[in-house]
């Protein structure tokens with residue numbers, strides 16, 4: 001049930017393993033059935049398409065003169081940018097149709113509802129009538145999540161948007177407010193700020209990116225500030241109303257109630273699991289207090305033969321986590337002893353610089369009494385970063401003091417999303433900081449910063465004072 005990165009990947013893996021598979025999905029993109037769920041239609045992919053376009057624009061406007069490149073009259077065509085994003089989404093979502101065909105996955109468009117006896121009833125969206133019933137030996141629920149809405153800031157055509165709306169503006173708003181400075185708020189804020197909006201992010205917490213390493217979070221905050229992103233912490237939204245073609249926002253901070261006006265407002269305060277309307281009480285499926293379907297480490301629900309994966313269950317709401325759970329469940333149904341390593345889920349925020357981390361932070365080790373050595377390398381000391389003109393950030397490696405095993409890696413840098421994969425591979429292989437230190441890295445690359453941070457764990461970094 002569901003053809004997002006959890007469901008479609010599970011369906012393909014089940015088919016590869018010789019099962020007869022049907023995948024039911026109800027997503028409509030501009031009125032047309034479209035596979036890929038949130039990630040491909042209104043999440044990972046369209047946001048990265050716009051981040052890429054806006055980064056190119058910002059680079060050409062701000063950085064080209066420094067490179068000795070003179071271009072005149074650089075301007076933004078928002079409609080063309082959005083059309084490019086839509087084209088990429090279409091190509092990729094249609095690609096999944098192709099993959100389903102090759103793998104002989106039966107695709108059923110419609111709303112799925114599980115009844116006792118492992119029956120999936122499919123209806124047309126909004127219709128109470130079952131159009132088709134499917135009986136299955138096993139059912140994987142991968143119905144995903146949707147945006148959390150705030151009554152205090154109701155979605156209002158042309159003025160107050162959720163993340164989906166913010167991927168479809170038809171012009172650059174002069175002023176843009178964003179409620180929530182999590183990954184989604186920061187990425188969308190970056191897109192529109194690079195294209196010329198004055199962006200203010202209101203964040204209820206007192207720290208930016210509280211799950212990231214503190215040094216990384218401080219480094220990236222400085223970069224955001226330099227880029228003109230106005231991030232106000234301790235700022236809790238009280239109300240948002242549209243008056244005289246502006247969104248009037250009231251929020252509360254440490255000094256009391258504050259008021260600010262925007263041309264547009266985006267609410268990006270998180271996502272909630274889509275566990276409503278999927279089954280009735282008679283099924284006996286356990287749901288937790290935050291409406292996630294309760295599962296164990298193998299994504300087994302309280303009902304035998306019924307599994308749930310991705311955003312609809314505990315853990316970070318990330319596409320790669322959903323897909324890995326899908327593969328694990330498919331393989332376990334086929335009798336293989338697969339498992340997901342929940343300790344090594346990489347987290348990435350695709351701003352500039354990017355922020356990425358995996359494993360434990362220095363702070364988490366200190367709090368848990370785990371003795372750790374730390375190796376840090378400033379990106380400014382990397383020759384490649386200087387050549388690129390992207391010198392903000394650092395790489396930090398946390399290794400166990402006694403075993404030297406790498407416990408966590410934290411990166412703030414251009415292409416941190418790519419650098420973090422090296423850390424995940426090393427940690428999956430149980431590498432020590434010395435293993436990385438003994439590995440040869442090509443010069444000049446950003447990856448050398450990972451090498452230098454590993455050397456720094458033992459105070460032997462070359463291009464920085466230890």
Ligand code: FAD
Nearest residue numbers: 002004006026037038039043044112144310311317318319
């Ligand atoms: P979904 O992708 O939500 O898919 C669920 C599917 O199930 C949907 O197609 C839905 O229509 C269908 N469905 C639901 N109920 C039913 C039903 N009853 N019957 C039939 N079909 C049903 N994650 C990352 O890892 N990297 C990123 O860069 C990233 N960027 C993001 C940017 C934005 C703006 C947003 C909103 C999200 C982003 N995410 C990112 C999160 C990522 O999109 C989700 O974690 C991922 O899509 C979850 O996959 P899923 O398969 O669990 O659910």
Ligand code: AMP
Nearest residue numbers: 180181182183202203204236237269270
């Ligand atoms: P994420 O959960 O990463 O998608 O980020 C959502 C962010 O929105 C979190 O950092 C929350 O602290 C923040 N947030 C949630 N509710 C509010 C609110 N009412 N006002 C401001 N920020 C909020």
